[in-house]
Amino acid sequence: MTQPLLRLTDVGKSFVGTNALADISLEVHAGQVLCLLGDNGAGKSTLIKILSGFHAPTCGTIEVDGQPVVFKSPRDVSAYGIATVHQFGGTFQLMSVGRSFFVGVEPTKGWGPFKRFDKRLAGEIAVREMQSLGITRVTDGKRLVGSLSGGERQALAIARAVYFGANILILDEPTAALGVKEATHVLRIIMQARAKGVAVIFVTHNVLHAMMVGDHFAVLIHGRKADDFHKGERTREQITDLMAGGEAMADLEAELAELEASAGS
Amino acid sequence: MTQPLLRLTDVGKSFVGTNALADISLEVHAGQVLCLLGDNGAGKSTLIKILSGFHAPTCGTIEVDGQPVVFKSPRDVSAYGIATVHQFGGTFQLMSVGRSFFVGVEPTKGWGPFKRFDKRLAGEIAVREMQSLGITRVTDGKRLVGSLSGGERQALAIARAVYFGANILILDEPTAALGVKEATHVLRIIMQARAKGVAVIFVTHNVLHAMMVGDHFAVLIHGRKADDFHKGERTREQITDLMAGGEAMADLEAELAELEASAGS
Amino acid sequence: ASGKATTGATSQPAAGASSAAANTAGSGGGKVSLFVIGGKSDDPFWSAVKRGADDAAKVVKANGGNVTWLGPQNYDNLGPDAAKLILSAKSQGATAIVGADWVPEAQNEAFKAASSGGVPVFLFNAGGAEQAKNVGALTYTGSEEQLAGKAGGEFFAKNGAKNVLCVNTLPGAVNTEARCKGVAEGMSGGGGKSTQLPLPSSNFGNPTAVTQAIKSALLKDDSIDGVVTISTGDADSSAAAIEQAGAGAKIKLGTFDMNEAQLNRIKAGKQLFCIDQQPYLQGYLAVSQAYAYNAYGLLVAQNTLLTGPAIINAANVDAAISGVQAGVR
Amino acid sequence: MTVQISGTARPAAAGTSSGRSLRNLTYRPEAGALIGTLGVFVFFAIFGGAHFLAAAGTAAWLNVAAELGIIALPVGLLMIAGELDLSVGSVLAASSMTLAIVSGYWGAPMIVGIALALGVGVTAGALNGLIVTRTNVPSFVVTLATLFGMAGLTLGLSRVITGTTSVALNPDPASKAVFGTLIAGQFEVAILWWIVVALGVGWMLQMTKYGNWILAVGGDKESARAAGIPTNRLKIALYTGSGFGAALVGVIQTILYNGAQVANGQSFVFNSIIAVVVGGVLLTGGYGSVVGVVFGTLTFAIVNQGIYYTGWNSDWASFILGVLILSAVLMNNTFRRLALSYAPRTGKKA
Amino acid sequence: MTVQISGTARPAAAGTSSGRSLRNLTYRPEAGALIGTLGVFVFFAIFGGAHFLAAAGTAAWLNVAAELGIIALPVGLLMIAGELDLSVGSVLAASSMTLAIVSGYWGAPMIVGIALALGVGVTAGALNGLIVTRTNVPSFVVTLATLFGMAGLTLGLSRVITGTTSVALNPDPASKAVFGTLIAGQFEVAILWWIVVALGVGWMLQMTKYGNWILAVGGDKESARAAGIPTNRLKIALYTGSGFGAALVGVIQTILYNGAQVANGQSFVFNSIIAVVVGGVLLTGGYGSVVGVVFGTLTFAIVNQGIYYTGWNSDWASFILGVLILSAVLMNNTFRRLALSYAPRTGKKA
Ligand SMILES: Nc1ncnc2c1ncn2[C@@H]1O[C@H](COP(=O)(O)OP(=O)(O)OP(=O)(O)O)[C@@H](O)[C@H]1O
Ligand SMILES: Nc1ncnc2c1ncn2[C@@H]1O[C@H](COP(=O)(O)OP(=O)(O)OP(=O)(O)O)[C@@H](O)[C@H]1O
Ligand SMILES: [Mg+2]
Numbered sequence A, B: 001m002t003q004p005l006l007r008l009t010d011v012g013k014s015f016v017g018t019n020a021l022a023d024i025s026l027e028v029h030a031g032q033v034l035c036l037l038g039d040n041g042a043g044k045s046t047l048i049k050i051l052s053g054f055h056a057p058t059c060g061t062i063e064v065d066g067q068p069v070v071f072k073s074p075r076d077v078s079a080y081g082i083a084t085v086h087q088f089g090g091t092f093q094l095m096s097v098g099r100s101f102f103v104g105v106e107p108t109k110g111w112g113p114f115k116r117f118d119k120r121l122a123g124e125i126a127v128r129e130m131q132s133l134g135i136t137r138v139t140d141g142k143r144l145v146g147s148l149s150g151g152e153r154q155a156l157a158i159a160r161a162v163y164f165g166a167n168i169l170i171l172d173e174p175t176a177a178l179g180v181k182e183a184t185h186v187l188r189i190i191m192q193a194r195a196k197g198v199a200v201i202f203v204t205h206n207v208l209h210a211m212m213v214g215d216h217f218a219v220l221i222h223g224r225k226a227d228d229f230h231k232g233e234r235t236r237e238q239i240t241d242l243m244a245g246g247e248a249m250a251d252l253e254a255e256l257a258e259l260e261a262s263a264g265s
Numbered sequence C: 001a002s003g004k005a006t007t008g009a010t011s012q013p014a015a016g017a018s019s020a021a022a023n024t025a026g027s028g029g030g031k032v033s034l035f036v037i038g039g040k041s042d043d044p045f046w047s048a049v050k051r052g053a054d055d056a057a058k059v060v061k062a063n064g065g066n067v068t069w070l071g072p073q074n075y076d077n078l079g080p081d082a083a084k085l086i087l088s089a090k091s092q093g094a095t096a097i098v099g100a101d102w103v104p105e106a107q108n109e110a111f112k113a114a115s116s117g118g119v120p121v122f123l124f125n126a127g128g129a130e131q132a133k134n135v136g137a138l139t140y141t142g143s144e145e146q147l148a149g150k151a152g153g154e155f156f157a158k159n160g161a162k163n164v165l166c167v168n169t170l171p172g173a174v175n176t177e178a179r180c181k182g183v184a185e186g187m188s189g190g191g192g193k194s195t196q197l198p199l200p201s202s203n204f205g206n207p208t209a210v211t212q213a214i215k216s217a218l219l220k221d222d223s224i225d226g227v228v229t230i231s232t233g234d235a236d237s238s239a240a241a242i243e244q245a246g247a248g249a250k251i252k253l254g255t256f257d258m259n260e261a262q263l264n265r266i267k268a269g270k271q272l273f274c275i276d277q278q279p280y281l282q283g284y285l286a287v288s289q290a291y292a293y294n295a296y297g298l299l300v301a302q303n304t305l306l307t308g309p310a311i312i313n314a315a316n317v318d319a320a321i322s323g324v325q326a327g328v329r
Numbered sequence D, E: 001m002t003v004q005i006s007g008t009a010r011p012a013a014a015g016t017s018s019g020r021s022l023r024n025l026t027y028r029p030e031a032g033a034l035i036g037t038l039g040v041f042v043f044f045a046i047f048g049g050a051h052f053l054a055a056a057g058t059a060a061w062l063n064v065a066a067e068l069g070i071i072a073l074p075v076g077l078l079m080i081a082g083e084l085d086l087s088v089g090s091v092l093a094a095s096s097m098t099l100a101i102v103s104g105y106w107g108a109p110m111i112v113g114i115a116l117a118l119g120v121g122v123t124a125g126a127l128n129g130l131i132v133t134r135t136n137v138p139s140f141v142v143t144l145a146t147l148f149g150m151a152g153l154t155l156g157l158s159r160v161i162t163g164t165t166s167v168a169l170n171p172d173p174a175s176k177a178v179f180g181t182l183i184a185g186q187f188e189v190a191i192l193w194w195i196v197v198a199l200g201v202g203w204m205l206q207m208t209k210y211g212n213w214i215l216a217v218g219g220d221k222e223s224a225r226a227a228g229i230p231t232n233r234l235k236i237a238l239y240t241g242s243g244f245g246a247a248l249v250g251v252i253q254t255i256l257y258n259g260a261q262v263a264n265g266q267s268f269v270f271n272s273i274i275a276v277v278v279g280g281v282l283l284t285g286g287y288g289s290v291v292g293v294v295f296g297t298l299t300f301a302i303v304n305q306g307i308y309y310t311g312w313n314s315d316w317a318s319f320i321l322g323v324l325i326l327s328a329v330l331m332n333n334t335f336r337r338l339a340l341s342y343a344p345r346t347g348k349k350a
């Protein structure tokens, strides 16, 4: 097999009094989608924050392209062509769409001391990228983010990550606040990125979304990697049980079906 | 048919420069689940905020049990046995679970000037109600909300609404941040409430969840009611198209399937 | 004035109180513990008072006693804060208290509690003979704000001023109000008048805002032919304001207190006078008296020692400059 | 001015029974404040010597604490509810001038003057509350504007009415006894008032539903409103309370010191905020306790007065104050972090 | 102290072309501030008469504005980044005493004194920044503590070194010309410094990526960090800037007035915040502009000085100031609400 773009070996993270993550080993390959699954509080976001340089891991090593690296800050990480959409946040209410899109990676024009932020270009790119996600109502890069709807904001964050995720694109529950149409657009974007050879890490609680785009699956339970498999190696029921933290969902679903039946009668 | 518990007639809401909602007429019956569907920015949360007394409608009338009412504040509304889980928020980082659960409806003991907030009772009830939602790891009502995981917090808000929603229970995307197990618990709770004769209004972007628990469906597109139907009157494809704001999702899904096929090869 | 204090130790009231042994006159110097209640420590005027007190304290320390200076951190709550300091001094076993009586209504009870509790009290800087009598203090050393103001007003009038502006950057504070009131009194005695220019706290400590405010007042009313300020910093601002208003020839400048910059101006003919209370002397004499009384039972024959007001003008400015350079004026 | 709070969910691996009770202690907001108070007390007990520990020394800081505390307690409630009140300095001055003018200058009965003085405070507080809730202008700016505005109004009116800025008052024995007496010749009767206010405010915050409302409003205003709390009325009531507290201190000082000055009171603006923050209340709201504020007030008063007992050059008083404030707040932050990671051992049933 | 912002998504139904350019105007943060400045100018032009409009009257408020502006601009950047700096008052005093002592009392060359004075400001600013970013204590508390601490340190050291709290300085003509001259006998050279600082800060905020960083950090600190902005280094740099601004004003005043006093500068603490907030900067961060801060500074200076040209009794100055501050901020809030509901007409291509 080819060299993985990103390799984690025995990565762990403790907070004061909490062991959020332990012994995580994973490989992420170019042109593949890794779905990160797991119950609430399983440690998915914590892992994402380590990969984006937001948290430093307590132990373990990270390799990019076979070279061991230490991510010192999120800024450090973006130099590797890694871009992340975090579970919450990532947009700035009172900034324009164009400014918000390019926070931390501002395009400049001019040279030397006269180098300046090219706001017009920023606005144009931001609007173009959002429209490719199906958001057609945003047409002015100077519009304030605070005037966008929740879904439009989420789309802005995703568009940004897609634009800058040259090598690795990390999405933490990107579709949670999106409607069906917008969610489908995001899935399409993921597939397009994969086709371009980008490695994607995709966190979701939606088993259908996961099965639709995932090539490779990793399941976290209580901060540990419980399973790790490829597309087609598990049934939907098995995956659902794993996502529920290893509990058998069949009982609960049966109970639900029963309630439904009794109500429907 | 019986008298509806809640009836909206031609309700509308404008913000400065925006017509968020117009001409909404709806009926909510005891023992039924009304699913409110619609694209991002369709106006679902705005409608919910009107029903919870958070916003005043710009026009239209609201009747509870056949009596016209004007909701002056959220406090006013809770007197009718209506409880709401809003899309975001609803929990207080630095308060204990017990205090947070009972904000605004504190249980008291003692009498006269010595009437005081019964914190022990509050903690016990809060923990008990959360456990019935499948959250077993929270066992102390004095624990601070800020130390709960995202899903646990969402569960706390839902448990609170379920507890106080004597007549009408309103849930705005309650399962968005939840794992599969917790989401299933919430669906079960909705069915149990319905069985007890509570009227439920349930907002979701998940078509499966909607079809599983909904008795009656209302779809908003651009702030107007586009469709209104009962269980079984529409196919899943029709519902999906409606949720996408009236656009045909088939094309997009076909494109997606194609991408998936080409990737899978 | 009464002759109460003139006969030394015998005038000591209620000497038989519980802690009297350590506090009565003539304890020999070993256990002397003097407390001085003075002004805010970053105030240039009080800086000179403290310098005098510190110099006097050298003698006290050389004889095994000690002197402690207590000052409020600001003048925002002057009466109550000062009263608390007096009680604080008493509670620390002061053998004598030297204090300024800025707000008699607020402070007198505390002073009385000290003097009637067997701790000799010496007033200085503010209060005057009348309050000294009221609180049972042995002497008063200092000037009086209103008297000093009156002297300034009279000096203005004598030099032909008709309409004097009294710039008050701490409006509402008891001592600064008294200064301006005194100036008005002195002016009206000489046939002129004086109005106050109160500047809000949002200008305090910003010389430019003070300068420009004074300038506008001068532009607004061109009958003004004299400006007097309540502190040296404000005098610098006034000088700039007069210059910028283009009225250097017409408007005479005076100030309460002094430092080198003012004296240099007087010498250069750009300022008329400073009203000097000789703050160094206030500190020095008051502490020395308290020490002499505590240690040896000695008491000066006058119960009021006036250290001012002295007017410093071109005639006597050279002596004052050398004093300033020594840090004592 | 945002405070980032990081949540922790799982309990620490293990803990002995005594370990648990210790954690219960650190879990309370006042724990850091208590340690701060003890710290400065021991500090000055060592450097301030016997006089600091004697009755008179104790009275010195208790008196300062009492007056500050009567203002800091309602201001603390406001801060827990997420708002600031900078106007207390001018409210104090306005109410004490009112009393001095009405009962001193005009010679009306004391009771009338006291009632009007307290009325001025309540009105000013309600006005602050109305402006803050109606306009959504940040309370920092609103109360800064009323701080300036009321100071100007007090100065202007006093001068118009009395021609001066300092008015004397001869309180009758009854009001002297209630507001301005020295118990045992040392201890201000304000200490009793402080205790009364602390008990009342403490009961309200800890024991009644209103306390829960205050915590909720400070934690998340929109969610609190959604949960059915009348947030605007609550805030107006809290502002009224802080106006009342400032006016009460104005009355006490005027009667105790037999008169009022226009410039009085400004030092309470920052000092009350310092006392509250040192007492463990979060500046951004939603967290704090009355016991903490009481300890914060004591800490401030001990530092403020203790310096005079050390015999050190008082030039350095401000410097020491600055350093001690910072240390005390750092201590609180550590404890708040511990509190957030508090969770009971899983073995125990709820 | 939270500000609730409600978003609006859809464009208003219709608008003429001139309506659109008007909305483009109201959409900028400085629009409210500009109207505030014009308002108070017209007000005092009417009530202040010819003297206010003459060169001397103009110089009066321009001089005050210039010095305040040199501090308000970097403080404004900090506030856009979501932090406060209350310590500027003491930094100003410390730097001006440094210059007076080094070049006046000790007689070192002016250039050395000026360099050390500015160095004191930069160091103090960096220290603030380090403490704020390292400890997560709210900047209000940290800079309040340094405000007290530095004031005490300046007082203590001045007295130890010079035995007094007021030191004279005889500046050489060169430094007088650069920092402390009056152009045309009226206009302080500080006005030019203010213009330089405003152009520099304005260029940075509007034109460079650092401006984008500042807006982002103030809008949401955690998201900004996640987006790769070195938030801590940025904040330390901004604190250094406000320390430098305060020190520069200290140098200017010391040279202009030939000496320094320990107690100077405290009025800048609140005044700079007022100027910034009146200039349309959001107290909670994330929104504001340099042009707005300049207008806010002018508004404050005009009100501050204009009162003296009206001939009204200046006892009421504080009162008028309070009322005008509140009106100006209310005006801004209205405009910010309009800005948030701004959206282009849908017919137009981006
Ligand atoms: N900053 C922190 N401090 C302490 N504990 C934390 C912190 N962040 C996360 N945790 C804890 O670590 C665990 C894993 O959290 P994480 O956010 O990674 O879960 P997740 O898998 O993303 O869950 P969800 O599906 O709800 O988003 C949780 O128990 C959480 O409470
Ligand atoms: N307070 C407000 N001020 C102005 N416009 C608002 C406000 N709240 C909502 N809107 C606008 O009203 C429309 C409806 O918003 P709403 O939040 O009801 O959508 P929604 O259906 O809940 O969407 P989602 O599925 O993303 O939650 C949107 O265009 C939104 O931008
Ligand atoms: Mg997560």
Ligand SMILES: [Mg+2]
Pocket (backbone or CB within 6 Å): B044, B045, B046, B087, B172
């Ligand atoms: Mg919604």
